[in-house]
Amino acid sequence: MLKNFFPNKIISLTNKFINNLIILLIIVLVAGVVYSLLISPPDHIQGDSVRIMYVHVPSSFIALGCFAFIGVASIINLIFKIKLIPLLAKSLAPIGFIFSLISIVTGSFWGKPTWGIWWVWDARLTSMVILLLFYIAYIFAWKFIESFEKANKVSSIIGIVGLFNLPVIKYSVDWWNTLHQPSSITLTSAPTIHYKMLIPLAIMFFSMALYSLIIFLMRYKIEVMKIKIIKKKKYK
Numbered sequence: 001m002l003k004n005f006f007p008n009k010i011i012s013l014t015n016k017f018i019n020n021l022i023i024l025l026i027i028v029l030v031a032g033v034v035y036s037l038l039i040s041p042p043d044h045i046q047g048d049s050v051r052i053m054y055v056h057v058p059s060s061f062i063a064l065g066c067f068a069f070i071g072v073a074s075i076i077n078l079i080f081k082i083k084l085i086p087l088l089a090k091s092l093a094p095i096g097f098i099f100s101l102i103s104i105v106t107g108s109f110w111g112k113p114t115w116g117i118w119w120v121w122d123a124r125l126t127s128m129v130i131l132l133l134f135y136i137a138y139i140f141a142w143k144f145i146e147s148f149e150k151a152n153k154v155s156s157i158i159g160i161v162g163l164f165n166l167p168v169i170k171y172s173v174d175w176w177n178t179l180h181q182p183s184s185i186t187l188t189s190a191p192t193i194h195y196k197m198l199i200p201l202a203i204m205f206f207s208m209a210l211y212s213l214i215i216f217l218m219r220y221k222i223e224v225m226k227i228k229i230i231k232k233k234k235y236k
Contacts, residue, residue, distance in 0.1 A: 066096030074159030123172035134162035
């Protein structure tokens with residue numbers, strides 16, 4: 001699978017392929033929005049405010065998933081020195097940052113009608129803000145450190161340290177008393193959410209994952225092209 005991310009493979013990625021993904025994204029996103037807003041039922045307690053969930057939950061999953069990849073990639077990078085790994089992680093970081101921000105903002109909008117307050121510094125919300133700060137630190141390390149090797153090392157350390165925050169986010173509602181509700185979807189048990197809400201949630205997650213893939217491929221291609229240009233300048 002890693003061969004698909006080799007420079008020559010990525011450079012040969014055509015606009016037609018990306019455009020096809022964009023068309024698929026539009027179809028899935030429209031279906032998800034229509035299902036979420038018009039077909040899925042309101043919650044018997046929260047009413048229509050529960051529809052924020054269809055953006056909030058997928059955004060949170062993607063934000064966590066992106067940093068999990070960055071953290072694991074950082075470990076592999078420091079141990080095996082595979083040149084492609086930091087480029088993959090670097091390309092994914094802005095996507096994770098955006099979805100972390102969306103998760104926090106939509107969570108605040110959802111919290112107001114549910115809890116009666118826009119924000120509270122409980123364990124789940126605080127740990128999500130910490131995740132956002134780790135994303136900022138990781139992105140800034142690449143942006144402001146001119147030496148590739150030094151930026152690579154510093155960003156990898158940030159990625160590894162940030163990994164320890166992920167279990168805190170995941171299990172914060174179990175470890176501490178928080179306003180945030182327990183997870184309705186887990187890998188170890190059946191979903192507690194009704195299927196009429198689960199279907200649009202899955203569609204919206206797929207659409208956001210597809211969007212992430214498109215942006216990732218475009219950014220990764222740019223990063224590979226930058227490396228090739230730098231190498232050409234060195235040999236001139």
